[in-house]
Structures are given as C-alpha cells and as structure tokens.
Amino acid sequence: xxxxxPTPSQTLGPFFAHGLLRPNDGNLAGPDAMxxxxxxxxxxxxxxxxxxxxxxxxxxxxxxxxxxxxxxxDADPAVNGFGRTMTGADGSFEFATxxxxxAAGTGNKRQAxxxxxxxxxxxxxxxxxxxxxxxxxxxxxxxxxFGELPPATRxxxxxxxxxxxxxxxxxxxxxxxxxxxxxx
Amino acid sequence: MADxxxxxxxxxxxxxxxxxxxxxxxxxxxxxxxLAASPRTPTELAGPKWQNGPDAEKSLVHGAKGLALxxxxxxxxxxxxxxxxxxxxxxxxxxxxxAAGKYQHPVDQRDAPLDENFRSWGRGLxxxxxxxxxLTIRPGAYPVPSSGGWxxxxxxxxxAYGDSISSRLVSQIYxxxxxLNPLDGILQSIPDVQARERLMLxxxxxxxxAELALGYRFDLVLRGRAATxxxx
Ligand SMILES: [Fe+2]
Numbered sequence: 001x002x003x004x005x006p007t008p009s010q011t012l013g014p015f016f017a018h019g020l021l022r023p024n025d026g027n028l029a030g031p032d033a034m035x036x037x038x039x040x041x042x043x044x045x046x047x048x049x050x051x052x053x054x055x056x057x058x059x060x061x062x063x064x065x066x067x068x069x070x071x072x073x074d075a076d077p078a079v080n081g082f083g084r085t086m087t088g089a090d091g092s093f094e095f096a097t098x099x100x101x102x103a104a105g106t107g108n109k110r111q112a113x114x115x116x117x118x119x120x121x122x123x124x125x126x127x128x129x130x131x132x133x134x135x136x137x138x139x140x141x142x143x144x145x146f147g148e149l150p151p152a153t154r155x156x157x158x159x160x161x162x163x164x165x166x167x168x169x170x171x172x173x174x175x176x177x178x179x180x181x182x183x184x
Numbered sequence: 185m186a187d188x189x190x191x192x193x194x195x196x197x198x199x200x201x202x203x204x205x206x207x208x209x210x211x212x213x214x215x216x217x218x219l220a221a222s223p224r225t226p227t228e229l230a231g232p233k234w235q236n237g238p239d240a241e242k243s244l245v246h247g248a249k250g251l252a253l254x255x256x257x258x259x260x261x262x263x264x265x266x267x268x269x270x271x272x273x274x275x276x277x278x279x280x281x282x283a284a285g286k287y288q289h290p291v292d293q294r295d296a297p298l299d300e301n302f303r304s305w306g307r308g309l310x311x312x313x314x315x316x317x318x319l320t321i322r323p324g325a326y327p328v329p330s331s332g333g334w335x336x337x338x339x340x341x342x343x344a345y346g347d348s349i350s351s352r353l354v355s356q357i358y359x360x361x362x363x364l365n366p367l368d369g370i371l372q373s374i375p376d377v378q379a380r381e382r383l384m385l386x387x388x389x390x391x392x393x394a395e396l397a398l399g400y401r402f403d404l405v406l407r408g409r410a411a412t413x414x415x416x
Contacts, residue, residue: 002267002268003266003267003268003409004264004265004266004267004268004405005198005266005379005382005405006194006198006199006266006353006405006406006407007353007355007382007383007403007404007405007406008198008199008200008355008374008379008380008382008383009194009199009200009353009354009355010200010341010354010355010356010370010371010374010383011207011354011356011370012341012354013341013356014289014291015279015281015287015289015291015292015304015341016279016341016343017289018279018288018289018304018305019277019278019279019304019305019307019341019343020277020279020305020343046212046213047211047212047213047216048212052213054291058352060227060230060231060232060349062227068226068227068230069230069232069233070230070231070232070233071187071226071229071230080232081230081232082231082232082349103225103226103227104225104226105225105226106225106226111225111226111227114227116227116228116349118349118352120354121213122209122213123207123209123210123212123213124202124210124213124214125199125200125201125202125204125207125210125214125373126194126199126200126202127352127354128202128215129222131227144223144225145223145225148223149219150219153217156217172217173212173213173214173215173216173217174212174214174215174216174217175216178215178216178217179215179217180217180219181215181217181218181219182218182219182221182222182223183193183194183202183215183218183219183220183221183222184193184194184199184222
C-alpha cells in the first residue's frame, strides 16, 4: 500500500491576519450555548519574557457536557468547539466561550475540563500545542494526561480564576517558567 | 468517529526543527518546555468541521476594476492523508504577497505598490477528490527587513485542517527552480532535501485555464493514517 510522508510545516510568518481571521473567530459560544460563559485570556511570551505580537492562537474544546462537535452526535450545536485569534502588541489574546465539561478519555476514563491550545507564529517552525486545565483540583487528580506531566511544571498549565467568569493563563516559550508543551 | 486514527509525532529531518540556525528568529521562540509526544485522547482525535463559502473566495484576482496584475496561475491543491486517501471537506486557506512582493498588511511597511484588484487571501473546502483550486498570481519575492540581504522567494502561505486537530498543518509552497529557493532560511530549515522538494508546486498545463492562467498542482499530505493497514 502507499504510505505518504506528511508535508513539511513552515512558519506562519507575520502577514496572516487577512488570510485567516474573521471578526467573530474568537467567540466559540452562540447565544443559545449551554453552560457557564467564560472569558479565557492568555499571554504569549518568548524566551526573554517579551510578549509575542501577531501570533495565531487556536482553541479546541468540548461543550459544557464534555462533548466534541463532529465527534459526538449529541454535542451542543451552539458551541463551535474551535476558535482562533491573534495576539496583540503585548502578546495577549482572549476567547469568549463556555466552560468545557469532562470529555471522554482513553477507554472509559473521563478527562478533567481542559482546552487544547495551538500556537503558530513567526519564529516557530511548527505548531506548539499545550493543554490548559480549568482550576478543578479534584478532576485534575484523576486526569490521565495531567498525571503524566512532570509534577514541578504541571501547575503552569492550570488556568487561574481572575474574577467571575474569567480564566487566565500564560504560555511561556522559554525561561524559568517555560510552559509544558507538546511537540507537533 | 475516528478514535482509531494514528498520528505519529513529527520528526526533525522531514520536518524543520523548532530551533534552526537557518532561521535566526527561532532562537527566542523554540519551545523550551517541550515534552514527549502529544497525547492522543478523544480531544486530539476530534476536530472542527467546516461549511463551504462562496466560490468567489477561491479567486484572489477578480477585483472591482478588473484582474489583478501579474502572472495569473491556477493552483489545484489536493489534500491526502498518509494512506494517500483524498480528504474531503478539508478547509484550505492561502495568503500571499502581490506581484510586487507587497502584503496587504500594516506590518509590511516596504515601499512597493499595492494592487487594488488583488485580494491577498483565498479559502475553500476540498471536494470528493480531495481537491480545491485557487485562481491567483505568482507572488513577487520580497526582502526581509534588517536581515542583511535575505529575500524570501516567491511563496504562497497555506493552512489546512484535516480529519482532526492532530492533522492541522500550516506551511508555505514554492515555485520550482527559483534561484532564491536555495538561499531561503525558512525553506532550508527543513533538513531533508526530499522534504524540501515536497513543498514545490508542480507545473501542469492541464490544471491551467486556456489563454488566462498557467496551471500548477500541489499535493498536501496531512498527518494521520488508518490504525489497520488498508488492503492493496
Ligand atoms: Fe510570506
């Protein structure tokens, strides 16, 4: 049988905004979406701690009951599951969404509520992926992925509540508080 | 549902490393918190589905006052998985500079003309054959500011979403034989020469439009294959 090799990745570059972004792309939840509405705010920093501007941030998540659109037939039709936005001059970015529920894991496990984040930018040859978890200590203790991460660094991918309906996190590409990330 | 799909991690060689001397900007961006391979739970095995937009989104050259300037080309992109199966309903987006090598973007401050009839982006879904076609122009080369004489060769940026978030890919495609290709730090950041060749458009007259546009084809292979080998 034929086996093909995946096409090589190349950097996003700085000029993607017109090509990839439309005004509402950072809003994942329609007016009828079930669940708790939240604003998820992050900041992307380079090795020296400087905010990275003009990076593309992609978000993939389950609906309030842990169901993924396209995978689970009964997923909430008002939740897109996918959003994308770009970082501002200070490296910050924001999504309007709902709090995800506990999605199915491997076998019959459940996963702790989490967001999958993909980062593309000038200076990144490939995507950098990480998970950001909702601050829910009970669920985290049983999560199959979180439990495998180095204990010293895994709290870096737990978002912090910063007021009602607001979660915040950092993505540090390097330095003493580098974010645990998955190679693409 | 595709929970049995296999997505192997990318390897340096066929893929550019995060940190590469060919592309200086990677020095402060390459992730230092990198772990082993990504997990493959239902989160990574699912992904967004897309709606088709108007056909006009696949032409970059039909401006309000006429055709865009430059060499018109028709590019047929075919999206396949690692088993060579055409991927239907894949979202493919492109963006590029105009014929003068100028981007429609505030960050591009170079003194080069914009073309009011050229729209810098295109977008479409693949059909049953895994194909989507764009009508555009061959972009110009452009200098990278403060780089000591580096010019990007003509290239088209391309983004694709396949059957799951794990097959997501962003890349750039190039014109074979361009003298700037061997000098380009971004293209040369891919170590394997055969892999660099896979980013070259293929000239094919049958993909063109008579007396209007030259024809090119490009096969985009997204990560992902069946867990059980297919017969044949
Ligand atoms: Fe470019």
